[in-house]
Amino acid sequence: MYIGVDLGGTNIVVGLVNDAGELLDSKSCPTGRERGFDAVVDDIIKLSNQLMKTELALNEPVKGIGIGIPGIADPETGVVISCVNLFWENVPLREALEKALALPVFIDNDATLAGLAEYEVGVMKSAKSGVFLTLGTGVGGGIIMDHQVISGKHGIGSEVGHMVVGENDIPCNCGRKGCLETFASSTAIIAYTRQHLKEYPDSVLHECSANKLENIDGRMIFDAAKEGDQFALQAVNRLAHYLAIGIMNIIAVIDPEMFVLGGGIANAGEFLLERVREQLEKEKYFPSAPIGNLCLATLKNDAGVLGGAFLAKSKIEKR
Amino acid sequence: MYIGVDLGGTNIVVGLVNDAGELLDSKSCPTGRERGFDAVVDDIIKLSNQLMKTELALNEPVKGIGIGIPGIADPETGVVISCVNLFWENVPLREALEKALALPVFIDNDATLAGLAEYEVGVMKSAKSGVFLTLGTGVGGGIIMDHQVISGKHGIGSEVGHMVVGENDIPCNCGRKGCLETFASSTAIIAYTRQHLKEYPDSVLHECSANKLENIDGRMIFDAAKEGDQFALQAVNRLAHYLAIGIMNIIAVIDPEMFVLGGGIANAGEFLLERVREQLEKEKYFPSAPIGNLCLATLKNDAGVLGGAFLAKSKIEKR
Numbered sequence: 001m002y003i004g005v006d007l008g009g010t011n012i013v014v015g016l017v018n019d020a021g022e023l024l025d026s027k028s029c030p031t032g033r034e035r036g037f038d039a040v041v042d043d044i045i046k047l048s049n050q051l052m053k054t055e056l057a058l059n060e061p062v063k064g065i066g067i068g069i070p071g072i073a074d075p076e077t078g079v080v081i082s083c084v085n086l087f088w089e090n091v092p093l094r095e096a097l098e099k100a101l102a103l104p105v106f107i108d109n110d111a112t113l114a115g116l117a118e119y120e121v122g123v124m125k126s127a128k129s130g131v132f133l134t135l136g137t138g139v140g141g142g143i144i145m146d147h148q149v150i151s152g153k154h155g156i157g158s159e160v161g162h163m164v165v166g167e168n169d170i171p172c173n174c175g176r177k178g179c180l181e182t183f184a185s186s187t188a189i190i191a192y193t194r195q196h197l198k199e200y201p202d203s204v205l206h207e208c209s210a211n212k213l214e215n216i217d218g219r220m221i222f223d224a225a226k227e228g229d230q231f232a233l234q235a236v237n238r239l240a241h242y243l244a245i246g247i248m249n250i251i252a253v254i255d256p257e258m259f260v261l262g263g264g265i266a267n268a269g270e271f272l273l274e275r276v277r278e279q280l281e282k283e284k285y286f287p288s289a290p291i292g293n294l295c296l297a298t299l300k301n302d303a304g305v306l307g308g309a310f311l312a313k314s315k316i317e318k319r
Numbered sequence: 320m321y322i323g324v325d326l327g328g329t330n331i332v333v334g335l336v337n338d339a340g341e342l343l344d345s346k347s348c349p350t351g352r353e354r355g356f357d358a359v360v361d362d363i364i365k366l367s368n369q370l371m372k373t374e375l376a377l378n379e380p381v382k383g384i385g386i387g388i389p390g391i392a393d394p395e396t397g398v399v400i401s402c403v404n405l406f407w408e409n410v411p412l413r414e415a416l417e418k419a420l421a422l423p424v425f426i427d428n429d430a431t432l433a434g435l436a437e438y439e440v441g442v443m444k445s446a447k448s449g450v451f452l453t454l455g456t457g458v459g460g461g462i463i464m465d466h467q468v469i470s471g472k473h474g475i476g477s478e479v480g481h482m483v484v485g486e487n488d489i490p491c492n493c494g495r496k497g498c499l500e501t502f503a504s505s506t507a508i509i510a511y512t513r514q515h516l517k518e519y520p521d522s523v524l525h526e527c528s529a530n531k532l533e534n535i536d537g538r539m540i541f542d543a544a545k546e547g548d549q550f551a552l553q554a555v556n557r558l559a560h561y562l563a564i565g566i567m568n569i570i571a572v573i574d575p576e577m578f579v580l581g582g583g584i585a586n587a588g589e590f591l592l593e594r595v596r597e598q599l600e601k602e603k604y605f606p607s608a609p610i611g612n613l614c615l616a617t618l619k620n621d622a623g624v625l626g627g628a629f630l631a632k633s634k635i636e637k638r
Contacts, residue, residue: 072605072608074608081605081607081608082605082607082608089607090607128472129471129472143572143573150572150573150574151574152448152570152573152574152575153447153448153574153575153576153611154574154608154609154610154611155574155608156570156571156574156604156605156608156610157570157571157572157573157574158571158572158574159570159571159574159604159605160571160572161571162567162571162604163482163567163568163571163572164484164485164564164567164568165483166483166485166486166497167485167486172604174604174605175604175606176602176604178485178564179604245483245497248481248482248483249482249483249568249572250572251471251475251476251478252475252476252477252478252479252480252481252482253462253469253476253477253479253482253568253569253572253573254462254469254471254476254572254573255469255470255471255472255473255474255475255476255477255478256471256472257472283495285475285478285481285491285493285494285495285498286391286400286401286475286478286493287494288400288401288408288409289391289393289400289401289473289474289475290473291473291475292472292473
């Protein structure tokens with residue numbers, strides 16, 4: 001049995017997951033990040049202890065805890081290096097939890113762990129290597145090879161949103177320019193659409209947004225594109241183009257068996273996949289060699305907690 | 320004992336390597352690529368058989384053969400998908416060699432295998448994961464994690480020269496634009512210098528090249544930069560800038576322990592390393608997290624043959 005923790009900016013969810021990867025029970029509470037590190041850690045401990053006292057956990061003891069954070073941690077020390085959303089910087093998360101819970105604790109990025117869940121029990125179940133890309137406010141990623149998450153020597157691997165894929169003048173959250181995140185996130189496509197809409201007086205987006213740029217959101221853009229609006233389609237194709245470059249950049253490093261798209265933008269479903277596949281065909285550097293399959297994520301809200309549990313399982317089994 | 324083969328556009332080198340990774344004996348002949356696939360394969364077979372009949376090999380039998388090609392091969396079928404330099408496309412190299420030599424044959428890209436040699440007995444000897452970048456006419460790469468080369472599901476991984484790192488109008492050999500190879504190869508820096516020299520009438524490169532653009536080569540540019548020529552320094556810094564982006568893109572995927580630079584451009588030595596390190600500091604996406612060490616390749620001509628032998632060893636031991 002393992003405990004998986006999904007630590008988000010809004011909620012903390014803690015779940016009990018058996019060796020077969022089934023989520024048996026879970027508990028949650030608001031994160032209350034303004035209370036600071038100690039209070040958030042206390043809540044994780046409290047919820048974990050509650051789960052460990054349930055009959056399920058008493059029958060089959062918990063071997064370890066895996067926790068997904070919206071940031072990065074040093075894999076060797078378990079110190080959270082940066083977690084902007086929670087206002088955390090260099091906090092000893094693993095030490096605090098291990099002391100209180102007397103169990104091995106493993107920490108990784110939340111998108112990376114959602115990818116691990118897709119790999120173990122989701123759409124990548126039968127793949128040997130796979131990459132999960134979450135396209136939301138930002139672009140996150142999870143790379144899994146042979147059941148191990150690739151977080152790298154310093155904990156900053158699987159950060160595919162910060163690959164440079166082109167040149168633009170939009171500063172990324174990381175302070176640089178040209179990151180995939182500034183081209184392929186919902187933030188990016190919304191900003192692009194708001195900036196250029198005035199050049200397309202015939203676009204239905206004027207009407208859909210009641211002529212207010214601030215009303216434009218990602219869904220509105222994709223809906224308009226699906227209905228054939230030329231400007232919206234151009235915005236979607238631009239996102240697909242840079243996403244395809246990002247995917248090819250990952251291929252140029254590890255050439256995985258599969259790619260999986262998740263996050264808000266992936267709600268556009270097959271329509272998005274088709275646009276990205278079209279762009280991938282143009283971006284192949286060895287046109288005659290096949291590339292990994294592209295598909296949509298299947299797990300929803302549970303991915304984070306499951307991923308945490310699988311992280312603990314994979315690390316403990318590898319010892 | 321293993322046999323390593325370095326199949327280049329000019330020469331075929333075949334070597335006998337013991338389990339400790341020492342090159343004990345080697346034989347070579349011109350490639351004669353214009354003779355076609357069968358004749359080249361016959362020469363590899365002939366040289367391998369000669370080595371296997373030496374006393375060294377009779378005492379300790381050869382377990383397998385690893386071969387580095389200037390192209391890509393399908394890791395499952397052993398078919399060479401593309402080898403532009405040798406005019407090969409979809410040729411059954413593994414099948415042909417295994418039939419004649421009755422030994423398991425493994426094929427990978429030559430730069431990838433040079434990286435494997437650096438990992439096993441060169442500058443990456445004590446690292447768990449490392450990336451070798453060869454900066455020559457093109458940009459090649461070798462990514463090694465836990466003693467295994469990362470060639471990917473379809474044999475097109477470790478092709479870091481085809482990561483897109485910016486936008487330009489120079490078509491890459493792969494047909495795309497913006498590839499690292501079009502910014503950080505010797506071809507790229509020479510083309511850039513030839514194109515822009517006229518804008519810098521004070522540059523020493525006018526004199527060094529006897530006012531003939533075609534005389535400008537990579538060494539001349541680096542020598543001028545070392546002597547403080549502003550335009551040459553700008554060209555070097557531009558190469559270093561895009562190389563740093565390429566390195567950060569690799570970090571955003573696998574965050575390895577080390578980076579090693581080889582190939583003609585790396586002859587600029589510490590001067591190049593300093594420029595690239597400077598650019599890396601600007602390109603870090605988590606400024607507070609450390610990144611892998613950057614250093615120079617140490618193995619020279621033997622890297623290809625050694626890498627071939629290590630490929631065979633790693634694959635056979637993993638079975």
